[in-house]
Amino acid sequence: MQGFFLSAAAELDLTQVTAPVTQLLEAVFNVAIPVVGAIGAIFCIFLGLKLAKAEEQQDREKAKTALKNAIIGFALIFILVVALRIAMPIMTEWAAPAPAATV
Numbered sequence: 001m002q003g004f005f006l007s008a009a010a011e012l013d014l015t016q017v018t019a020p021v022t023q024l025l026e027a028v029f030n031v032a033i034p035v036v037g038a039i040g041a042i043f044c045i046f047l048g049l050k051l052a053k054a055e056e057q058q059d060r061e062k063a064k065t066a067l068k069n070a071i072i073g074f075a076l077i078f079i080l081v082v083a084l085r086i087a088m089p090i091m092t093e094w095a096a097p098a099p100a101a102t103v
Contacts, residue, residue: 014095022092025084033081040074 047070051063 018092018095022088025088029081029085036074036077040070040077044070044074 044067047063047067051060051067054060054063
């Protein structure tokens with residue numbers, strides 16, 4: 001009985017599940033990456049102008065901290081997107097059915 005479950009699990013084909021998810025992620029990435037990049041650039045420019053216009057030391061420190069946090073946040077988003085782009089084919093291949101063994 002246990003051998004039946006192992007052989008059924010080995011022949012399980014998950015492409016019907018992974019293909020739509022992969023296509024959805026690709027579509028989202030193709031739209032979201034440029035939008036996030038543009039918003040990030042505009043936000044960093046805004047914070048840079050706020051830093052340049054700050055007259056008091058306290059306002060300058062707040063703007064500096066906000067700009068630093070924004071840059072770190074967008075760098076982290078970029079790194080995670082690149083990591084997901086690299087990992088998606090690996091995960092898709094892992095979920096694909098194993099080729100039949102020749103006897």
